[in-house]
Amino acid sequence: MALANCKTCGRLFNRLHNDNCPVCVKEEDEQFFLVRDYLKENRRAMIVEVSEATEVEISTIIKFIREGRLATIDNPNLNYPCDSCGTAITDGRFCKPCKDRLNRGFSQTKDELMDTARKKQGGDYYYKRERDR
Template structure:
């Protein structure tokens, strides 16, 4: 548990499990989610803009709910946000499947290069140590 500044209201609070917002703002955000969810049950084809206008919940918060996948369980709801890399419409998360795969491949390549450099360094250390032993 650490002390942190709330990203929404800027008050200092005791953070639990990496929370970014204080308990009061979290409660308020959950109340906003209930408003949006209830509206979606009544109007499953609503867009983010329509949700904002009807519920007065900020669009960025509605988009956050979408990225968290909170509306996937509601039948008929097809709200999407844009992939942060290519702009493709996605139903949850930050990246589309294609971009996620490309990012994972890139990370794997970097890891392989890093691992091979570590092995090379270990080999050099052994060779140097071997040379010292031979000299004795």
């Protein structure tokens, strides 16, 4: 038993693998089907139109896309702003340039961390031993 507060309504529930309680999960599922069905009929719909037609919050629709639940391949106009710069994107959280930039940033940090770790491990000694083997 792992009790947790639902991320959506705050209700206490037995957390298995969801951040939301069963009530909210069901509600969200219903919203998802609404959106999905609407998009099947209206392939060129924009996110605002989908939201208006289905009465599902734009943020919820974006969440579906980010989670990979809604495929945007068939719906070219279904885009939303990149989390970093606001460019229109159709999957994930960031546009390609931002993703590249972030990836570079991450690997740089990783290298720096490795460097520090190496120094802590006694640096030279460790490497000499590796070479002599």
